[in-house]
Amino acid sequence: MVLNFKRESQHINISMLEEIEILKGFLRESKLRLTPQRQTILEVFLEYDGHAEVEDLFLIIQERDPTIGIATVYRTMNLLVECGLARENVLSQGQKSFEKLYHQSHHDHLICTQCNKIVEFEHPLIEKYQLEVCRAHGFTLRQHKMEIYGICIDCQK
Amino acid sequence: MVLNFKRESQHINISMLEEIEILKGFLRESKLRLTPQRQTILEVFLEYDGHAEVEDLFLIIQERDPTIGIATVYRTMNLLVECGLARENVLSQGQKSFEKLYHQSHHDHLICTQCNKIVEFEHPLIEKYQLEVCRAHGFTLRQHKMEIYGICIDCQK
DNA sequence: TAATTAATAATAATGGTTCTCAATTTTAAA
DNA sequence: TTTAAAATTGAGAACCATTATTATTAATTA
Structure with missing residues (x-):
C-alpha cells in the first residue's frame, strides 16, 4: 500500500497512516470526501485508549477544533463503522461505545x-x-x- | 415449594405457578406488593414466545386489561429482571428486549x-x-x- | 467561470425510557 | 373499626442519546 500522505496534522503518527488510507479508500468508493473534520475525528478515535463514547471523543475533539459539531462526530463514527475501522457496542444505558477494529487483535x-x-x-x-x-x-x-x-x-x- | 395460589386468572397455567411464587417472594422481601397489574404483565411475558419488546407485550396486555399503562409495564419488567425471571438485552437500535430466564435452558x-x-x-x-x-x-x-x-x-x- | 455535489454547524425532531404527581389502593397501627 | 402511612397506579411531562433538517459553505467538475 502506498502511503503518500501530507503530514499536515501534528497528531498523525506512522501507525495511523494505514487507517487513514482505509477511510480514504472507502470514501472514494462512496464518492465522499475526506474532510479535515473527518480526519480529526478519526485521529482522536485512534488515539483514544479503550471503549470510547461519542461524548468522550467530542470533548477531546473540541479542544483540537472547537468548530466541529457533535452531529459530525456521530456521522463520522458511523462512517468508521461502515468502513470496518470501528465497532459499535450498545451499552445498557442506551448509548453506544466504539472500539477500534483494524490492527487490533480480536478479543x-x-x-x-x-x-x-x-x-x-x-x-x-x-x-x-x-x-x-x-x-x-x-x-x-x-x-x-x-x-x-x-x-x-x-x-x- | 408450596404453591397454594388462588387461580383467579384464566391465563395462569401450572407451569407459571413457580414463577409467580418467585416474584411474590421477591416482592415480599422488598416490601412490595403483587398487584393484579404486575401479575397480568408477568403472565403475558411468560406466555410470550421468544424475545419480547415492551411494545409487543403492551399490545397483548392492553387486550387483557386496557387500563394498564405502559409505564407500569416498564416498571414491572424491571422488577422481573431484578428478581431473576427475565433478562434484558439491548438491541442495536437502542431499545431493550426481554427474554425469560427461569426454567429456560441456558443458551x-x-x-x-x-x-x-x-x-x-x-x-x-x-x-x-x-x-x-x-x-x-x-x-x-x-x-x-x-x-x-x-x-x-x-x-x- | 458557473453549475453541481457534498459537507458542515446549528438546531429541531425523534422515540424509547424514566420521572413526576395527584389519585387510589393496600397495609399496619391505634 | 378508624386512621395514618406506605406503595402503586395511569397519564403525561421530561429526559437524553441519536438522527434528521436546513441554510450555508466548501470542494469538485464541466
Missing part, C-alpha cells in the same frame, strides 16, 4: 458489574467452537460478541 | 444480520472455557452473553 470482554471495568481476553478454543456452531446451523459467520459479566478481583476485596 | 444466540432471525444454541465446551477465562483473570462469573452474527441459511439462497 472478547470480561465486564465487572460493580466497577464497570472491561478486561479484554482471547481464547482460541472458544473461537473454534463458535465456528462449529455456525456450521451446524448453516450460518455464515460474520462477527461475534462475547461478554462475560462478573465481579473483578479488586471488587471482591 | 446463546446466533443472529442473522439480514433478517434479524435469532437462533438459540448451547455448547458445553464454550461454557467450560468461559469458566477457565474467569478463573485466569480472578473474576467471579455471574452471567454471560454470546452473540454470533452471520447470514442464516435462508438468507444465503
Whole structure:
C-alpha cells in the first residue's frame, strides 16, 4: 500500500497512516470526501485508549477544533463503522461505545458489574467452537460478541 | 415449594405457578406488593414466545386489561429482571428486549444480520472455557452473553 | 467561470425510557 | 373499626442519546 500522505496534522503518527488510507479508500468508493473534520475525528478515535463514547471523543475533539459539531462526530463514527475501522457496542444505558477494529487483535470482554471495568481476553478454543456452531446451523459467520459479566478481583476485596 | 395460589386468572397455567411464587417472594422481601397489574404483565411475558419488546407485550396486555399503562409495564419488567425471571438485552437500535430466564435452558444466540432471525444454541465446551477465562483473570462469573452474527441459511439462497 | 455535489454547524425532531404527581389502593397501627 | 402511612397506579411531562433538517459553505467538475 502506498502511503503518500501530507503530514499536515501534528497528531498523525506512522501507525495511523494505514487507517487513514482505509477511510480514504472507502470514501472514494462512496464518492465522499475526506474532510479535515473527518480526519480529526478519526485521529482522536485512534488515539483514544479503550471503549470510547461519542461524548468522550467530542470533548477531546473540541479542544483540537472547537468548530466541529457533535452531529459530525456521530456521522463520522458511523462512517468508521461502515468502513470496518470501528465497532459499535450498545451499552445498557442506551448509548453506544466504539472500539477500534483494524490492527487490533480480536478479543472478547470480561465486564465487572460493580466497577464497570472491561478486561479484554482471547481464547482460541472458544473461537473454534463458535465456528462449529455456525456450521451446524448453516450460518455464515460474520462477527461475534462475547461478554462475560462478573465481579473483578479488586471488587471482591 | 408450596404453591397454594388462588387461580383467579384464566391465563395462569401450572407451569407459571413457580414463577409467580418467585416474584411474590421477591416482592415480599422488598416490601412490595403483587398487584393484579404486575401479575397480568408477568403472565403475558411468560406466555410470550421468544424475545419480547415492551411494545409487543403492551399490545397483548392492553387486550387483557386496557387500563394498564405502559409505564407500569416498564416498571414491572424491571422488577422481573431484578428478581431473576427475565433478562434484558439491548438491541442495536437502542431499545431493550426481554427474554425469560427461569426454567429456560441456558443458551446463546446466533443472529442473522439480514433478517434479524435469532437462533438459540448451547455448547458445553464454550461454557467450560468461559469458566477457565474467569478463573485466569480472578473474576467471579455471574452471567454471560454470546452473540454470533452471520447470514442464516435462508438468507444465503 | 458557473453549475453541481457534498459537507458542515446549528438546531429541531425523534422515540424509547424514566420521572413526576395527584389519585387510589393496600397495609399496619391505634 | 378508624386512621395514618406506605406503595402503586395511569397519564403525561421530561429526559437524553441519536438522527434528521436546513441554510450555508466548501470542494469538485464541466
